[in-house]
Amino acid sequence: MKRALWGLGLSLAMSAASAQQVWRCEVDGKVNFSDKPCPQAGKPVAERSLRPNVVDAIKPELVDAAMGRGAASAPAAAPTPGNACPGDGELRGMETRAGSTTLGEPERQFLQDEVRRARQCRAGQGRYRDADWDISREAQAAQTQFSDRVRLAARERAESMHSAADPVEGDRIARRRLAEERAAQRQQRALQQGQNAASVPLR
Incomplete structure (x- = not known):
């Protein structure tokens, strides 16, 4: 069941990634990637070139949904910085x-x-x-x-x-x-x- 859910989450993330165009831009001899057309030299990246790295784009909430974890499993918010209190x-x-x-x-x-x-x-x-x-x-x-x-x-x-x-x-x-x-x-x-x-x- 968990594998099926994980696969579903992965498929959703891959679909989202493939729907967005990515551009490979060259600026001052350096290569950068952007979701907007390059201001100077550059070209769109083929969809198949993005597939190997799509796992990095999976959002935490998709992973939680795939693993059957709800919002309650999220870590508690840290205490407000700078709020001094008795120990x-x-x-x-x-x-x-x-x-x-x-x-x-x-x-x-x-x-x-x-x-x-x-x-x-x-x-x-x-x-x-x-x-x-x-x-x-x-x-x-x-x-x-x-x-x-x-x-x-x-x-x-x-x-x-x-x-x-x-x-x-x-x-x-x-x-x-x-x-x-x-x-x-x-x-x-x-x-x-x-x-x-x-x-x-x-x-």
């Missing part, structure tokens, strides 16, 4: 810190988000530099500081970096911040209503 060892350390039970909920959530963002980076999402992840590392280290203000400022700086490097993640961050603001406003209104109810004198 395996650093990612394992980030996962360990994100699982710490000594952190508060906002700090633990941030570290878990950084793990997810690092994995997205390694999958080719965003455009990161080494300096970007330096900002993330500083923010991760700051989550163990005593000052709420320091921890929050570090998180916001890291999230601004991610928003610039990865628009998809930036949109996620913006939507989450909006949801947090609305939740805080609802909580504030409920608290205010409770205080107003308590201040009403009983009759």
Whole structure:
């Protein structure tokens, strides 16, 4: 079956090659081959002269079809050049810190988000530099500081970096911040209503 398919692919490629005229051109004493007529001296190449080399013209997709291989067998695309991401060892350390039970909920959530963002980076999402992840590392280290203000400022700086490097993640961050603001406003209104109810004198 595979031989039959291979033969079919070879026949198709040979037909395609023979249908296209090839010209043998001489330029400054050098011989070149072209699919267009020569600008100076040259002549068309006879079809039978092309047959021995037609195997070189078989396209990879024809070979795949002849061998019964689909597009799924094609090699995976290489990571985007220039996209710097945390390595395996650093990612394992980030996962360990994100699982710490000594952190508060906002700090633990941030570290878990950084793990997810690092994995997205390694999958080719965003455009990161080494300096970007330096900002993330500083923010991760700051989550163990005593000052709420320091921890929050570090998180916001890291999230601004991610928003610039990865628009998809930036949109996620913006939507989450909006949801947090609305939740805080609802909580504030409920608290205010409770205080107003308590201040009403009983009759």
